Amino acid sequence: MQVVQGKHLVTPDGEVLDELRSRAARVIVDVGTGDARTAYRLAKAQPEWLVVGIDPAWQRMSPTSVRASRKPAKGGAPNLLLVNSAIETVPAELHGIADEVSVLMPWGKLLRGVVHGDGDVCAGLRAVARPGASLDITVGTSIWRDPVPLEIRELPELTPEYVDTVLAGRLAGYGWQVTGAEVISGAEMDRMSSSWARRLGSGNPEVVIHVRATAVTPAEVAAGSPG
Numbered sequence: 154m155q156v157v158q159g160k161h162l163v164t165p166d167g168e169v170l171d172e173l174r175s176r177a178a179r180v181i182v183d184v185g186t187g188d189a190r191t192a193y194r195l196a197k198a199q200p201e202w203l204v205v206g207i208d209p210a211w212q213r214m215s216p217t218s219v220r221a222s223r224k225p226a227k228g229g230a231p232n233l234l235l236v237n238s239a240i241e242t243v244p245a246e247l248h249g250i251a252d253e254v255s256v257l258m259p260w261g262k263l264l265r266g267v268v269h270g271d272g273d274v275c276a277g278l279r280a281v282a283r284p285g286a287s288l289d290i291t292v293g294t295s296i297w298r299d300p301v302p303l304e305i306r307e308l309p310e311l312t313p314e315y316v317d318t319v320l321a322g323r324l325a326g327y328g329w330q331v332t333g334a335e336v337i338s339g340a341e342m343d344r345m346s347s348s349w350a351r352r353l354g355s356g357n358p359e360v361v362i363h364v365r366a367t368a369v370t371p372a373e374v375a376a377g378s379p380g
């Protein structure tokens with residue numbers, strides 16, 4: 154596993170992750186974390202949680218890693234781990250680690266993977282989750298308004314109807330049971346109490362679609378419900 158440490162990539166030994174994990178009351182995995190600022194803010198707000206940011210464009214996480222490596226009183230966040238990886242090839246050390254998985258404003262392969270319900274992306278998301286973990290996928294709907302970027306012209310628009318009729322079935326095949334899909338405006342975020350909504354914040358002017366799912370086992374998929 155390659156972890157961002159300031160301006161470098163390092164390969165920590167297994168004990169580092171075991172230690173972080175054993176101290177954490179909850180583990181959040183933010184997939185496609187970008188510059189990792191959202192993950193950093195969450196790690197600072199919840200010092201008893203372990204927040205893992207994953208992104209294959211590791212240099213963008215570097216400034217946040219520099220900040221997080223300071224002493225906690227000076228802005229450091231020892232409970233933030235930034236991992237250089239695409240979700241399709243997520244390192245085995247992270248398998249089964251997450252109580253919450255979040256995908257916030259994805260693009261590229263991650264966006265296409267969650268909208269199409271592609272096997273490599275959905276299985277990677279499921280691989281990091283514990284049974285019962287939540288998945289929150291948030292996509293800004295403006296990408297489907299003119300001018301639609303060339304690379305997503307063929308991508309179906311993520312709507313609650315599309316989730317019900319197409320995506321939920323595909324996600325179920327990879328161990329995710331969809332529990333809801335709703336379109337939300339930034340102003341409505343305040344009324345929602347979830348930690349996910351707090352992360353997104355009402356300052357966000359975008360209308361987003363939020364898809365929620367729960368990690369289920371093959372036996373639960375066969376029975377049609379978790380638990």
Ligand SMILES: C[S@@+](CC[C@H](N)C(=O)[O-])C[C@H]1O[C@@H](n2cnc3c(N)ncnc32)[C@H](O)[C@@H]1O
Nearest residue numbers: 185186187210239240257258259260261262263
């Ligand atoms: C628009 S940025 C969003 C960053 C962050 N979540 C936020 O809301 O500020 C989308 C990120 O998805 C990442 N990404 C694209 N494909 C990915 C994949 N297959 N696995 C993990 N991350 C991916 C990109 O590298 C990029 O940093």
